[in-house]
Amino acid sequence: MAKIVGCITTTHVPSIGGAIAKNLQHDPYWSPFFDGFTPVHAWLKKVKPDVAVVIYNDHGLNFFLDKMPTFAVGAAAQYRHADEGWGIPIVPPFKGDLDLSWQIINTLVEKEFDIVTCQEMLVDHAFTIPMSLLYPGGESPPLRTVPICVNTVQFPIPSARRCYKLGEAIGSAIESWDSDARVVVLGTGGLSHQLDGERAGFMNKPFDLQFIDSLISQPDWATQYSSTELVELVGSQGVELLNWLAARATMSGKVRKVHSNYHIPISNTASGLMAIEPAH
């Protein structure tokens, strides 16, 4: 059976793509963020995942309000990035993993998640930036991918409780997959930030730090909050932490923290990074 080697959760702020293109990794503004990835690069070299399941939210590249799925699973042989309108560089395509896509689709529907399946799917910065951060160098990462998109754009968004259960179901799909593949699960976005309204610039460091800790000590801690409560606590766009929660929930056994980093600000966002592995 396939094995989940761990879970990585990271911010996906678009301007990171610009910083990579301009080689600003060692710039004083950017280094507290980029330096956080060094231990995760070493860990990835050690655990060597074959496939990444990437739980993220689309910001208006593949999905528009004409059709807005709550949960969508990619089932394509290849996923392309494209022009998002405000000028971050377009990165090379990513390889899909059709077998794992359908294993996840079949399991989720069996477990009563009414998902949308996508045999064509563009992936936006919320997918591409974490890949560029984890596998720097500008070439396509050396692993296959399955994108899973969560609606965090239009309310009602799925509750934290529902996203946690989605993660558990994705985890069981991976662990019952008849394959010897090593799988890493990514959850992207957050942490606290708000781009819109007079409250723009809002961040909540105490909450973010408590949330990061909770992923080890009590992973379902954030499921106590309603979606509106989360907006109040982490900002309108901070609700992307739902992707972190779903990614974490894929790991059913005891876990240990490999590494975490938290830095304010990257653009308008409190940036977070965490890598978790099974505790043996």
Next chain:
Amino acid sequence: MKKDGLEHKIPGTTIFDGTQARKGYALNKMCFSFNSAENRAEFKADEDAYCAKYALNAQQREAIRNRNVLQLIAAGGNIYYLAKFGGIFGLDVQDVGAQQTGMTKDAFKAKLLAAGR
């Protein structure tokens, strides 16, 4: 978990719900079109014609004319699509944040830094 009351108001925050999505559909659809360089060029060449093509209402047309983010949100705009409109003018999210909070960009950036302390 408490029942999720969308009526719960958060100061300075417009939750993008069904009401906003209905109100803002034409505006958001136009902004979504700015993923394409060809469409961005067409907007720049004739803004009136482009807004008419997407059937913006008077409030949305005025907010686009004013390049005013709070007005665009009041007209049903969602920030992710509005960002694509801002991109046409090279505006980043600090420009957008400064405009909405009535601060200079430097003051807004200082506020972001202060959140880390």
